Amino acid sequence: MNKQLSQVGDFVFSLVPDDVPEAARRAAALMLLDTLGVAAAAAPMQAGRLGRDTAALLYAAGAPSHAAPMLFDGRRVSLAGAAYAAATQTDNLDAHDGYNPVKGHIGVTIIPALLALVEQADDIAGDMALTLITLGYEIAGRAGLALHATACDYHTSGAWNALGVAAVAARMRGLSSDQLRQALGIAEYHGPRSQMMREIASPSMLHDGSGWGAMVGVSSAILAEQGFTGAPAITVEAPEVEPIWADLGRRWIMTDQYVKPYPICRWAHAPIDGVRELMLANKLTHDDIAEIRINTFHEGVCLFQGVPETTAVAQYSLSFAVAAQAVHGRIGLEHVSGAGLRDPQVLALIDRITASESDVHNASFPTRRDADVQITLHDGRVLDSGLVHARGGSERPMSESDIIAKFAEFAGPVLGTARSVAIRDAVLGLADGSASLAELRAHLYAPVDG
Numbered sequence: 001m002n003k004q005l006s007q008v009g010d011f012v013f014s015l016v017p018d019d020v021p022e023a024a025r026r027a028a029a030l031m032l033l034d035t036l037g038v039a040a041a042a043a044p045m046q047a048g049r050l051g052r053d054t055a056a057l058l059y060a061a062g063a064p065s066h067a068a069p070m071l072f073d074g075r076r077v078s079l080a081g082a083a084y085a086a087a088t089q090t091d092n093l094d095a096h097d098g099y100n101p102v103k104g105h106i107g108v109t110i111i112p113a114l115l116a117l118v119e120q121a122d123d124i125a126g127d128m129a130l131t132l133i134t135l136g137y138e139i140a141g142r143a144g145l146a147l148h149a150t151a152c153d154y155h156t157s158g159a160w161n162a163l164g165v166a167a168v169a170a171r172m173r174g175l176s177s178d179q180l181r182q183a184l185g186i187a188e189y190h191g192p193r194s195q196m197m198r199e200i201a202s203p204s205m206l207h208d209g210s211g212w213g214a215m216v217g218v219s220s221a222i223l224a225e226q227g228f229t230g231a232p233a234i235t236v237e238a239p240e241v242e243p244i245w246a247d248l249g250r251r252w253i254m255t256d257q258y259v260k261p262y263p264i265c266r267w268a269h270a271p272i273d274g275v276r277e278l279m280l281a282n283k284l285t286h287d288d289i290a291e292i293r294i295n296t297f298h299e300g301v302c303l304f305q306g307v308p309e310t311t312a313v314a315q316y317s318l319s320f321a322v323a324a325q326a327v328h329g330r331i332g333l334e335h336v337s338g339a340g341l342r343d344p345q346v347l348a349l350i351d352r353i354t355a356s357e358s359d360v361h362n363a364s365f366p367t368r369r370d371a372d373v374q375i376t377l378h379d380g381r382v383l384d385s386g387l388v389h390a391r392g393g394s395e396r397p398m399s400e401s402d403i404i405a406k407f408a409e410f411a412g413p414v415l416g417t418a419r420s421v422a423i424r425d426a427v428l429g430l431a432d433g434s435a436s437l438a439e440l441r442a443h444l445y446a447p448v449d450g
Contacts, residue, residue, distance in 0.1 A: 003242065004237055004242055007245055011248050017127035017131045023255050024134050025134065029427055029428060033427040034097055034107070038096045038263075039112075040414045043071075043414055045093060046205075052085045059081025061078040067079070068082040068117075071086040072447065072448050074445045079120065080222070083109070086116070088211030094260070094315040094316070096260065101148075102141060105157045106136070106164060109157070110164055113217055114136065114172075118437055121173075123436050127430070134254045138252070138254065143164060143188075151193070153195055154195065155194060156193075156210075159194070161214075162190070162217040163235065165213065165214055165216075165218060165221075166180075166184055166186070166217045167180070169222070181231045184233040185229075186228065189230055197299075197302065200265075205312055259392040259397075261398065262331040264336070267296075267369060269391065270296060276325055286349060289376075289377065291352045292349075292373065293373065293374040293376070296357070296372075297358065297369075300361075305319045307347055308336075314337070323347075327346050358371075358372070368395060426442075
């Protein structure tokens, strides 16, 4: 058997909580909480509603044995449909976790898929639930590294996070080693290798391909379970990717995820942080600002620079996002949707923001998301941020209390205080051993308004 495939199989089928460092399991709990907060906030959004309605129309289950309720909705569809709907919903509010080296996102598919699959499984203890989440992150992250290393295009996360979903499904549904191989091959072949920079240039509800990645991953495992073949997955079995898989089970990608403080593409976060920190340090308001100059990496400069007409465009914006931060002191869902898109104070500041590409910041991408910002005041002073690392990553991690507070900010307005607190407590109970996954699931499926 192929060396990497054997290693992956051993990891997928043998991983138990004691194998996973406490820090990784704790990170899994926090990423679960963060993802659920974003999914809740995204539930009333148009893209989330369209995703769920489409799943109900097209992806219904042919048998109760392969059905699951949709997150924050409750209608039952197929396992693949439930994963698709929740991932599409979450992907369309660009505030979920990510992994710098793959320029993409893992939890947005792993967590929706796990929550769908568990509907057809026995109850799972808290530490095992977090172990399964970790398993998915480890496989998806390395599949992403392998695909980036071997493909010439910059593809969306769905292209590779489908393999992580397939691995979790293979473990949860008791597939054989050969069925796992077939599932990974099917997932790689059908994963949506869509072009990310096309979405950056013309933002839409497509976002990062994660809805299709979740659906492909679950479907691939079910296909393999039924006897469909699809091996090999080159991103797992090719000789040139062997070094990427060599540290599986020793280095934990789970602990290297970033958390987003803003519902904006991560590429804009360092400029947003630079403006935020200069304004706080100098007690400025937006009325003090004559001009903002941003220096960042090439991909950041490619973000939308004008006045966005839709939420999708606003979330892939640079000048609008920076202006919103300068005017409001924060960026919430209300600032990238509805009346927030027409805020006259934000729109007035956009024309005074310029962005340039920096060789220094290009050199640190994608390992880091860096920028520097200069703010010129109406009194002639120029304030310089110096080098800014985007908050939420390993250089400037958000604390556990920050992540919990973010969950409350995102989930509370949609779910209400009592329900959001119950979800928070159940997720943290997974980490401390006081709750099982069933206790969390009890709060996840009642529909929300909108």
